[in-house]
Amino acid sequence: MTQEDITTKNATIQPKDFASDQDVRWCPGCGDYSILKQTQTILAEIGIPRENIVFVSGIGCSSRFPYYLNTYGMHTIHGRAPAIATGIKLARPELSVWIITGDGDALSIGGNHLIHILRRNVNIPILLFNNEIYGLTKGQYSPTSKEGMVSKSTPYGSLDHPFNPVLLAMGAEATFVARTMDRDPAHLREILKAGHLHKGSAFIEIYQNCNVFNDGAFEIFTEKDTKPLYTLFLEEKQPLVFGKNREWGIRLDGYKPQIVSLQDSGFGLDDLWIHDSRDRYKAQILATFFDDPRKENALPRPFGIIYQSQRPCYEDLVYQQIENVKGKNTKSLKEIIFGTATWEVH
């Protein structure tokens, strides 16, 4: 049985039906609330029966997520959600399995498991809540914190170079790589749904504001006055355009992305880079758009589906192989217990 077999469109199911009886205990104002709400909304739209859904998380603020959903769920140990979810999906490929993780959980302690689930392409959406801080342990810098960040463990500034999670996922040859944010619910819903529909590991980085320990880490991308200039919302087969009045575009000068004015540079829409999420080489370049937005000539930060492709899912390959073996190897349990040579003692 595959996941598709048990998907039924149940028109009567509502987002509130996905809420568990537990009180949500994130800090007031936390970005996690938005992600939870949008997830419950799209789960109702997707129409998979609750009993066939499993949410798996590791450790961290975000990892409390499964407790707030009225599905099957596992809140596991730090960094290991991808490994545990892989076990669930391999044992029961028909289940809809989701991973909830954070920047510390997925990229620090669980970095190994993350890259391996991506290379295997297990059919699971991976929601990485990136808030560039350790929230649950109350405010140490994380593997995505900016260089120089002053935190409880870095009073003189962090010396670590941060990960670019999207580029890391590309490096692990993920088949679906996207970025979205907690403060843009419509975009978040769109990406979550696309991630669910993708067959394979869907890596979704979600910028999530920690209003207690790292408030405003992403405000330049999320607030109304700066958002248009610093973000690049990707639309399939559309030119890369940004700015308050969509007055800026990006063209490729050889392999090098170049920001051009659409008003006075002589370049028009026809000259611009057309987004094609299935173009692996362009996606590699897009993934490197990770400039500090405050720097001069900084490239805007891309949001949306950066890359998607089709590659067989691990669990499908596993069961195909089992079926193939059954065709060739018909040895019964008793036969293998008896082995190749026996003798009688009377």
Add this chain to the structure above:
Amino acid sequence: MKTTTLKDDIVVLFAGDSGDGMQLIGELLGYTSALSGNDISTFPNYPAEIRAPQGTLHGVSGFQIRLADHYIFTPGDEADILVAMNPAALKTNVRKLKPGGVIILNINSFDKKNLALAGYEIDPVEELSKQFKVFPIEITKIIRDQGKDSGLGTKQIDRSKNMFALGLVLWLLNKTTEQTATFIKRKFSDKPELLQLNLKALEAGYNYGETAELIISRTNVEKASLPSGTYRSITGNQGLALGLITSAHLAGTQLFYASYPITPASDILHELSKHKQLNVLTFQAEDEIAAISAAIGASFAGSLGVTATSGPGMDLKSEALGLAVMLELPLVVCDIQRGGPSTGLPTKTEQSDLLFAMFGRHGEAPLPVLAVSRPADCFETAIEACRLAIEFMTPVILLSDAYIANALEPWKIPDIDKIHSIEKTVLQENERHFAPYRRNEKGAREWAVPGVPGKEHRIGGLEKEDLTGNISYDPENHQHMVLTRKKKIENIAQYIPLQKVDSGSESGKMAIVGWGSTYGSIKTACEQLRNEGVEVSHIHLRYLNPFPSNLLQLLNGFEKILIPELNTGQLAFLLESHLKKPVEKLNKVKGVPFTVKEIKDKVLSIIR
């Protein structure tokens, strides 16, 4: 002059470079002997390096095998026949040979360079000939002569030396080459040149015995009088693999086996990965942590999650083991112990993970611990471990070790139709609200797997409220849950068999108490001691946590308790805390099993 003498048992020790194929011919001799009706016991002893520099002492690989006309439990303290393929093999193994024993040497390898590598200043053959029957044979020359028209290179031709040695030993033991020839034909079915070469080498060795003027008598070991039944030969790791598949079959579920390659546990993965047609899914994970984690995930989803590893892997798995204790899901973790700490002695045996299995997790995290005692015991004990895991909804640690893992033994094949099925915990349907931590009379919660409407629930590593499984920081609840989990494991004592005495009387002056792979040495020592008039009983533990409910009562019936262990006293530590009196200890951490003599000497030193 060719004569045949009858012996009740004989020990052969093959030794050579690690690339010389000694393990293979050892196994083949075991296989042939078992098929001809002997009881066998083997001890493979090989270096951790895949190919240490040729001719060096640390590159020597050995395989000791004992065949007998009676039921035996050890590979023998000393060898009757030593086959040494080079000076280093001779040097490291000659001390294991009985006085007057037979040495077969490949004399072509006794050149200046190899003698120097082995640390021999002068050729030792003459000196050794005074104490042993030494047969220097030009094995390399013979092999090259007969292979010169094969079209193969010298390197490939030389690799058939081991078959010559095996052929000669088969002749010495009055056996035929038939089974080995069958094996060679199967192994090299797609390489006709190698097939011919190896067959010729085997026959050449056998014929050498027939025709050369060897002043030696062939030894005949008659069939052993084992309990009646159908037998096969089996290693410990094979036994575990078959036991695990059978367990999943008995529970009516998939066997989900996830592991990360590690010596000496990898063979279990190799074996299981061959049997995918039997609802077996094997997963080679990215690391030890992922392996146990995937197994836990699979168990949550309704499969029997199993992982196996050795010492360093256990360290990495302990966090996830704690999670499994908290989640109360079935899980079996096989620890094929090896010399520790750290990387330690990867290919050598030791029993030093018992206390780790008992206590190696933070917090109060009790779980059942079982140990296998010999290759032929692995199948049944694996099923026991899986039964406890499923019927009590708990992770279980199953201890084996490097010796049992690789040793070959005849195994009486059980009738699997007569083994009780393993019952999954399902609670009564009449409860109005599903509660993931409601328990049955054994203290086990329901194995409620995804896909069932109305049983949606969330479980995790945080302390959970009784019944509901919701997060709870309530102090009373925490104490209650810690005690509930503890009691569940302790109560397993009511469901496991009472401890029996393996041999000897039920009470008396002294009992030797063992666990794991010391079984054969202790059993044999006890039998010999009783034959010599020393009253001593043997008690061997399969269940190490919890102990069988009658164990303390049984042990209190003996004036003295001796615990031999391949560690510095771990079972002794546990039993002393229960018995509240000191026990006698015999401890060894040399990477090799006890000899029978070591145990006998210790008993006699205590008694006298």
